Amino acid sequence: MTNIDRDRIMTPRTWPMISVVAALLAVTQAGAQMRWSPTVVVDPEGPWTGRRLADHQPDVQGVWSNDIANHDNFTDPQGGIPGDPSKGLHVANGAVDRPVKPRSERAPSRVSDPADGEVPFQPWARAKQQEFLANFFNPTKQEYIEPGAHCAPAGVPKSLYWHGYEIRQYPGIVLFLFNGGTRIIYLDSRPHLPSTIKLWNADSRGHWEGNTLVVDVSNNNAKARFGRTGEFASENVHVVEHYTFAAGHYTYKAVFTDPYVYTRPFTVTIPAHRITESTPQDGWHNEQEWANQPPGKPPLYENYERVCVENNHGHGAVVASGKPAENTAPVSTK
């Protein structure tokens, strides 16, 4: 199979495939200009000096998208998927400048600690990650197909580098509307859900410290992967996220702790920028449509509804046998 299908499974409304192809071509052309940055900008934590909402939260509403790359490769974000038979040229790989630049000119790993940029996997877990990656391009078992190809939510942290997304805020709540999936972050002191409840997008409790939204994340079902390179956590993973906002930019830093899988906690850093009405539509960072404004009103973007499984049961969810991964029956695997 190709990854053309895989990369655009979350289509707004019921796009015919031809539109998807057209969008991909447009994306490829846009990528020749400035699609991804090789530089990680880190915003310092401190006081918030910008606009506030009625409940005194910093007002960070709007559409955001990560600066660096898509989800092809977690620790070498602009390096493409190792083992890619198209040598980085496949259409899905919007993250790669073509030809692929030397490692030193590509964005650093999303793992900012430890310094080697690698997830500190225990040996057995590293082997599992490598097994997923080795089978990614020719999946002979369902488990080698990324869950997103079935329309599953991208989870934590992959949602943050899977297309642009919108933040809406309400008294006591920060809402993330991702291309695939939703997170409702409660800012009150209510306890997490009972630990036996496991969720694709986990369970989030947050509070503001100056310009930083601090979120405690638990109840993860551990089914999502961090990227096409197959990194993962267990259901016991505990994540503490820091979303540190500046004007038009923010930095996500999250510490992942999971003694079952890792040898030590590690830190993920993801820089992101704001999408505005002056940002062109590009099918990745900015997937919004122009609102139909009455005459005399300024241009305004809005997001259309998102459906996925309704369109196609996740086209791309195909094992090497060629049989589609239907919802209702297990697929025979070699």
Add this chain to the structure above:
Amino acid sequence: MTAKSMTTGDSPGPAWSCICLVVVLFAASAAAAEAPHATRLTGIARAADGRPDLSGIWQVISTADFDLEPHSTRKDAPPGAGVIEGDSIPYLPSAMKQRQANFAARDKLDPRLQCFTLGVPRDNYYPEPFQILQRPRDLTLIYEFGNSVRTIHTNGTLHPAGDNPEFWLGDSRGSWEGDTLVVDVTDFTDKTWLDRAGNFHSDALHVIERWTPLDRDHLEYRATLEDPKVFTRPWTLSVILYRLKDKNIQLIENYCYTLDYDRYYPFPGEGLPSGAP
């Protein structure tokens, strides 16, 4: 206002309830005598902009999703008196045949069984909670079933122009008439059903919703459906939505469409031989 007290669960006696009911009925009839725009309800939650605050987690207590029309009990549905003004849906003859075929195969064809987005109005009376989050510019409705996200724009924008797209939840543009949120919903797909009994519509569906607070914890939800391909005339359903007040109530994500494949994605450490962590 007395209606607020009625819902607190403070063990009012039967006589007390009866008095309250009379008061509420009197208030309702007085309000009805006024022009809609003049109506300003008391005892309801209000947002900073003075509009009714519909924020909260809501759910019906109704058998509407089993069958909108009056029905006796059957194997797959508890009985219900129906939620339609005039009791029955005015189908065109050809559409009635389709409805009957849908009903006969409802255990296979209901889109709910695939966890597809339920659509409007069905999502609002499906027996699972949904959350309304409100800003002056829009209301966001998150339906626990399938985690469907709907935006009702209240910023003066219009339905999409030109060659309209089709949406599972329709395109929703709302405005306030007094204390009632009136939402015009268009641009539907024909893929959704109205209930588990096979009641349906076409892509020509047009829905006008009226959301009116009754007190802090109850909303009246009315939807008028017109669809010249399926119905002989517009018709209206109405249900009451109840605020969920359980301690620490929150939506629990229900991506039910993942249930058929999530077994393929166990935590990779499961089933490891002994010696593994």
